Amino acid sequence: QQQVKQSPQSLIVQKGGISIINCAYENTAFDYFPWYQQFPGKGPALLIAIRPDVSEKKEGRFTISFNKSAKQFSLHIMDSQPGDSATYFCAASIVSNYQLIWGAGTKLIIKP
Amino acid sequence: DGGITQSPKYLFRKEGQNVTLSCEQNLNHDAMYWYRQDPGQGLRLIYYSQIVNDFQKGDIAEGYSVSREKKESFPLTVTSAQKNPTAFYLCASSIGGTMLNNQPQHFGDGTRLSIL
Numbered sequence: 231q232q233q234v235k236q237s238p239q240s241l242i243v244q245k246g247g248i249s250i251i252n253c254a255y256e257n258t259a260f261d262y263f264p265w266y267q268q269f270p271g272k273g274p275a276l277l278i279a280i281r282p283d284v285s286e287k288k289e290g291r292f293t294i295s296f297n298k299s300a301k302q303f304s305l306h307i308m309d310s311q312p313g314d315s316a317t318y319f320c321a322a323s324i325v326s327n328y329q330l331i332w333g334a335g336t337k338l339i340i341k342p
Numbered sequence: 343d344g345g346i347t348q349s350p351k352y353l354f355r356k357e358g359q360n361v362t363l364s365c366e367q368n369l370n371h372d373a374m375y376w377y378r379q380d381p382g383q384g385l386r387l388i389y390y391s392q393i394v395n396d397f398q399k400g401d402i403a404e405g406y407s408v409s410r411e412k413k414e415s416f417p418l419t420v421t422s423a424q425k426n427p428t429a430f431y432l433c434a435s436s437i438g439g440t441m442l443n444n445q446p447q448h449f450g451d452g453t454r455l456s457i458l
Binding site for chain 2: 234236239264271272273274275276279319321328329330331332333334335
């Protein structure tokens with residue numbers, strides 16, 4: 231019940247296309263859902279996060295869509311660029327807790 | 343520039359040897375974390391410290407030890423009891439020990455540990 235399931239494991243998208251990464255969770259107590267971006271040889275960095283009181287959050291080309299009833303959330307990258315090529319991790323947490331539960335990651339490659 | 347410094351970037355361990363990974367932060371964060379990252383898996387929490395002189399085990403603490411004698415430092419020792427230590431180790435910090443106010447975890451650039 232503590233798991234966060236992330237798909238796909240890898241994704242190849244043409245430059246200018248839309249990249250979509252999906253995550254699903256079981257624990258209905260989760261109330262904080264961040265996405266992290268990791269480049270090779272670097273640590274992850276927070277990209278965007280959402281709380282369950284909203285169904286969508288947009289920051290530039292990055293959008294989180296959240297479906298509370300389905301217990302799913304997804305990251306959409308619009309107009310994908312080669313510089314977006316990285317590994318993306320979704321995570322979930324209870325906001326009053328310290329522990330992030332991480333998805334397994336998606337390796338995204340944007341082809342020029 | 344404020345941030346988290348992990349050293350060394352690459353580390354090799356001989357069988358039966360303990361090694362210590364360094365993590366220093368100048369962000370004035372109270373909470374610090376150690377994660378292990380293996381290919382195709384998410385980050386797994388090894389240890390967590392919310393305040394100086396206090397730390398708690400994470401999901402995979404066996405074979406590891408930590409100390410938190412100073413706010414800015416949280417070294418991780420990989421002991422000989424850890425039978426499969428080859429991995430990428432990430433240190434992180436956050437302002438507080440919870441996700442309140444969407445306080446993110448800030449990560450260092452990791453240490454890659456390999457067995458000789």
